[in-house]
Amino acid sequence: MRNEPDRLRFEIGARDGAARTGVLDTAHGPVHTPAFIPLATKGTVRGLESHEVAALGYEMVLGNTYHLFVSPGPERIAAAGGLHGFMSWERALITDSGGFQVFSLAHGGVANEVKGSGRQGGEQGSVVSIEEEGVHFRSYRDGTELFISPEVSMQVQAALGSDIALVFDECTPFHADRDYTARSTERTHRWLDRCLEWHQAEGPARQAVFGIVQGGVYEDLRRESAEAVSSAGVDGLAIGGTLGRDKAEMREVLAMTAPLLPEQAPKHLLGIGEVDDLLAGIALGLDVFDCAVPTRLARHGVALVPDPDNRFRLDLRKSGHTGDRTPIAAGCPCPACQNHDRDYISYLSRAEELTAVRLLCIHNLTYLQELMVHARAAIEAGGFAAYSAAAMAGAAPWAIPGSS
Numbered sequence: 001m002r003n004e005p006d007r008l009r010f011e012i013g014a015r016d017g018a019a020r021t022g023v024l025d026t027a028h029g030p031v032h033t034p035a036f037i038p039l040a041t042k043g044t045v046r047g048l049e050s051h052e053v054a055a056l057g058y059e060m061v062l063g064n065t066y067h068l069f070v071s072p073g074p075e076r077i078a079a080a081g082g083l084h085g086f087m088s089w090e091r092a093l094i095t096d097s098g099g100f101q102v103f104s105l106a107h108g109g110v111a112n113e114v115k116g117s118g119r120q121g122g123e124q125g126s127v128v129s130i131e132e133e134g135v136h137f138r139s140y141r142d143g144t145e146l147f148i149s150p151e152v153s154m155q156v157q158a159a160l161g162s163d164i165a166l167v168f169d170e171c172t173p174f175h176a177d178r179d180y181t182a183r184s185t186e187r188t189h190r191w192l193d194r195c196l197e198w199h200q201a202e203g204p205a206r207q208a209v210f211g212i213v214q215g216g217v218y219e220d221l222r223r224e225s226a227e228a229v230s231s232a233g234v235d236g237l238a239i240g241g242t243l244g245r246d247k248a249e250m251r252e253v254l255a256m257t258a259p260l261l262p263e264q265a266p267k268h269l270l271g272i273g274e275v276d277d278l279l280a281g282i283a284l285g286l287d288v289f290d291c292a293v294p295t296r297l298a299r300h301g302v303a304l305v306p307d308p309d310n311r312f313r314l315d316l317r318k319s320g321h322t323g324d325r326t327p328i329a330a331g332c333p334c335p336a337c338q339n340h341d342r343d344y345i346s347y348l349s350r351a352e353e354l355t356a357v358r359l360l361c362i363h364n365l366t367y368l369q370e371l372m373v374h375a376r377a378a379i380e381a382g383g384f385a386a387y388s389a390a391a392m393a394g395a396a397p398w399a400i401p402g403s404s
Contacts, residue, residue: 018285026163028207046295052122066098067188074159082161095162124258150194167195181216208235228259238268258284294364304367321346334366374403
């Protein structure tokens with residue numbers, strides 16, 4: 001780990017067991033942790049303008065290097081003042097490396113396996129070859145062959161101008177055996193060195209770099225990776241790769257990995273954003289989380305609600321909401337709940353009106369922001385365990401005593 005306050009500074013505030021609050025100071029302002037980070041995959045948080053995302057209280061978004069590399073391209077974005085200027089986002093910005101998406105093509109749906117979701121249609125591409133130098137793959141847009149390597153990934157992220165760049169890594173699926181996972185993890189470590197070498201020589205002075213801990217479900221490999229990445233010249237750490245076949249195995253992998261990371265380092269859990277998983281991650285001392293869950297659910301007419309029996313979900317496309325004048329979630333401060341009822345939003349979603357997607361994106365992002373705001377308050381009050389238990393039992397984050 002390195003300590004360069006001009007690039008990035010992380011200060012831990014209150015502690016409650018392993019859970020902690022903190023402030024991640026970036027070149028574009030502070031990020032109060034624990035924090036959920038919405039995805040601005042293609043230069044926008046789905047359906048919303050940047051100022052609307054900021055108005056919800058979010059201090060950082062995540063841009064997708066793979067998608068922005070394919071289109072519109074780093075040169076076009078750099079000419080607009082980087083991704084901040086391109087999407088008119090004035091707060092902190094983190095970019096992934098593109099590795100997750102590239103290797104999803106190679107491993108036949110690893111994205112769906114790691115995320116625990118079914119196979120999805122839509123963008124299709126293919127990997128031509130995976131070599132030590134990098135990965136040749138075909139664009140899902142027009143089939144053009146493209147190449148990405150550690151150096152290319154860092155070069156693209158430099159052009160995007162993110163405050164935090166993630167190193168290029170390989171994300172293996174849960175069904176990969178130990179031998180393949182070990183070889184993949186070793187290659188990820190070699191790629192880490194190449195990423196840091198390029199960034200040291202040519203990267204933006206104020207752009208921080210996070211390393212990614214791999215190792216699959218194997219404790220010894222996770223330990224080796226944690227030691228290798230922590231000893232490198234990175235500004236923070238992310239936990240990546242497969243986290244198991246199901247939630248139970250994922251919790252085991254995280255429980256054995258989190259304690260291996262340096263206490264003072266900011267810790268980012270990649271690609272996880274379910275309500276129960278966020279609470280479990282905070283309890284382990286993780287600081288930052290990103291996931292497509294809130295916006296992906298909104299596209300399918302699903303709202304986040306305090307209902308653990310239904311995985312904190314309310315499917316508004318199902319029948320049964322006609323005439324229901326109650327809000328999506330009582331007491332929720334979002335415009336969807338303050339101004340509309342379930343009947344109306346259900347009608348819009350079933351009719352595939354874009355307004356429904358917008359309203360549900362705003363609601364779902366509000367729900368996760370409220371979950372984090374009140375989690376921080378609970379940690380500061382020394383009551384995070386009670387807060388988490390109440391939320392898991394079905395209490396709305398804004399209605400749990402001791403978390404205001």
